Amino acid sequence: MQRAEKYNLPISQIYDLVSFMLHIEYSQAKNACNYEVDDKMAENILALLEERVPAAYITGRREFYGREFIVNHNTLIPRIETEILVEEVIKRYKDINNIELIDICSGSGAIGLTLMQELNISFLTLLDIDSQALQVSKHNAEKFNLKKNIEFICDDILNYTTEKKYDIVVCNPPYISEKEYGFLQEEVKKEPYHALVAEDNGLIFYKKILSNFEILCKSNGVIFFEIGAYQADSVIEYAAACSLYAECIKDYSGNDRVIVVTNSKRGI
Numbered sequence: 001m002q003r004a005e006k007y008n009l010p011i012s013q014i015y016d017l018v019s020f021m022l023h024i025e026y027s028q029a030k031n032a033c034n035y036e037v038d039d040k041m042a043e044n045i046l047a048l049l050e051e052r053v054p055a056a057y058i059t060g061r062r063e064f065y066g067r068e069f070i071v072n073h074n075t076l077i078p079r080i081e082t083e084i085l086v087e088e089v090i091k092r093y094k095d096i097n098n099i100e101l102i103d104i105c106s107g108s109g110a111i112g113l114t115l116m117q118e119l120n121i122s123f124l125t126l127l128d129i130d131s132q133a134l135q136v137s138k139h140n141a142e143k144f145n146l147k148k149n150i151e152f153i154c155d156d157i158l159n160y161t162t163e164k165k166y167d168i169v170v171c172n173p174p175y176i177s178e179k180e181y182g183f184l185q186e187e188v189k190k191e192p193y194h195a196l197v198a199e200d201n202g203l204i205f206y207k208k209i210l211s212n213f214e215i216l217c218k219s220n221g222v223i224f225f226e227i228g229a230y231q232a233d234s235v236i237e238y239a240a241a242c243s244l245y246a247e248c249i250k251d252y253s254g255n256d257r258v259i260v261v262t263n264s265k266r267g268i
């Protein structure tokens with residue numbers, strides 16, 4: 001545990017590694033001093049940390065909004081900041097029935113599958129370009145016993161068209177520019193490049209989805225985007241150019257984090 005501390009991991013990730021290594025519950029990890037450690041396994045884990053492999057790829061799991069999601073090197077590791085988007089959707093839709101929702105760029109399914117369990121969703125689409133990431137989201141759906149009224153679409157949202165319209169579109173797209181990629185921590189660079197980096201200075205997905213607002217959304221539909229800390233102005237400006245209304249929500253660190261978009265002022 002002391003040697004793991006040198007990798008600057010948050011304490012939650014150290015406990016996760018300990019519970020994984022000792023095959024014990026996360027809640028027991030804090031008091032695990034008297035457990036016998038499998039030295040070979042411990043050395044393997046430390047070697048992976050030395051190579052800057054993220055803890056979640058070692059344990060194959062990450063907690064998101066109070067539930068443990070399966071992750072692997074094909075999926076982005078769900079981030080705590082993304083819970084802001086989830087909270088915002090729940091706040092606005094907790095009393096609404098029969099919601100149809102699409103999670104675009106769904107990765108492990110963290111956003112869509114969480115909302116399926118928190119809201120009254122009658123139909124959920126998870127869409128991702130990466131078939132292996134989509135496979136992980138299928139395993140997560142099974143894990144949470146979500147078997148009905150879900151479809152998994154493997155497609156490129158930049159060339160996607162659909163007959164079906166949704167009440168809610170949620171999307172945490174890749175939004176890092178190629179230039180910013182160079183400054184990322186080594187652990188982050190272990191995540192799939194195509195899950196992180198987007199063309200047009202990180203904005204291509206927002207622009208494409210906003211241009212397709214009428215195709216994706218029902219008349220009262222709403223889009224919820226996660227954004228990078230400096231992207232709010234560009235996304236709001238582009239929404240206005242598409243005759244849409246946008247609002248920015250900050251995260252707990254005070255950074256711009258979520259953009260909510262509607263086609264009339266009443267939705268905001």
Ligand SMILES: C[S@@+](CC[C@H](N)C(=O)[O-])C[C@H]1O[C@@H](n2cnc3c(N)ncnc32)[C@H](O)[C@@H]1O
Nearest residue numbers: 076078105106107128129130156157172173195
């Ligand atoms: C930032 S990750 C978000 C994953 C998940 N929604 C989350 O919040 O943890 C972006 C996801 O977009 C997917 N993606 C990248 N390019 C795409 C495209 N052109 N069409 C659809 N999905 C794409 C990646 O495979 C990746 O799973």
